[in-house]
Amino acid sequence: MYLYDKYEHIIYTMGLRYFNECFNTNIQAVTIGPFIFSDGKMSRVVSRHENIHVQQWLETGIFFPFIYAYDIMIGKINGLSWAEAYKSTRAEKEAYLNEKNPKYLITRKRWAWLKN
Numbered sequence: 001m002y003l004y005d006k007y008e009h010i011i012y013t014m015g016l017r018y019f020n021e022c023f024n025t026n027i028q029a030v031t032i033g034p035f036i037f038s039d040g041k042m043s044r045v046v047s048r049h050e051n052i053h054v055q056q057w058l059e060t061g062i063f064f065p066f067i068y069a070y071d072i073m074i075g076k077i078n079g080l081s082w083a084e085a086y087k088s089t090r091a092e093k094e095a096y097l098n099e100k101n102p103k104y105l106i107t108r109k110r111w112a113w114l115k116n
């Protein structure tokens with residue numbers, strides 16, 4: 001068993017489907033603080049991706065959305081599209097780079113993603 005499974009237990013998952021239907025979006029999952037909202041059952045990879053964001057939230061608290069927005073703004077200033085700016089944020093870089101590694105959540109270093 002990984003520490004990852006322990007984190008999964010503190011996560012509250014609920015349907016994002018209603019949001020997607022109301023706003024005609026296709027968001028698979030989103031993490032706000034310790035809460036993961038998902039459209040249906042998450043794969044292990046998506047679950048790990050979102051649990052990385054939970055850890056980032058724990059490390060930065062109320063500052064997380066500001067750090068995220070700041071990184072998007074820097075991406076836009078550098079001429080990136082919205083999709084590219086989203087992928088260029090420090091939070092998403094860590095999550096996408098490590099979402100397929102089953103041991104990542106027990107080996108990751110606290111706050112290391114902020115120093116990139």
Ligand SMILES: [Zn+2]
Nearest residue numbers: 049053092095
């Ligand atoms: Zn993400």
